[in-house]
Amino acid sequence: MAEPETGLSHIRHDPEAFEAFYRRHVETVNRFVARRVDDPHTAADLTAEVFMAVIDSAHTYRPSRGNEIAWLFGVARNVLAADRRRTGREQRANGRIAGRRLLDSDDIDRLVERIDAESAGRRTYEALADLPGGVRALLELIAVDGLTVTEAAAALGIRPVTARVRLHRARKVLRDAVSAQSPAMAYAEE
Secondary structure, three states: OOOOOOHHHHHHHHHHHHHHHHHHHHHHHHHHHOOOOOOOHHHHHHHHHHHHHHHHHHOOOHHHHHHHHHHHHHHHHHHHHHHHHHHHHHHHEEEEEEOOOOOHHHEEEEEHHHHOHHHHHHHHHHHOOOOHHHHHHHHHHHHHOOOOOHEEEEEHHOHHHHHHHHHHHHHHHHHHHHHHHHHHHHHHHH
């Protein structure tokens, strides 16, 4: 018996629906990626990978668990995590593989601007590096990506109450980490 289509499952089979979804969310995904990487080629590749993953996992979206953005950020986090694991394995085994698709100068300029524009978000993201994985992921989605606690919980596949407890415990750690960086950041920006 075929499973009924829910949420976004139709974008797997409907190119126009996928195109509309892509156009609606490409800038959001691009900003999400640009906050986490500082290379324009990698940003372009990962943004494309996120939307390829969306096609494969569209059937998993359930509107009752959160909005499209929360689900999309969950997909993007998985793509970035998989990329980090893959890159780590490649570096340990063979060194970094330099094959990249060619970008024209306009693409590079646009991505460099986006990466520069997201530098404050990237600094916050880097300040989270020493936190436990679950807490860090929650804070990234809320503090860096602007999701609500409920949306972040949906993106992580946890209950909202669990997210609120993690957030409560982590706020002081984040405040201390960011305030410790602030004097250096203020000096660097003068």
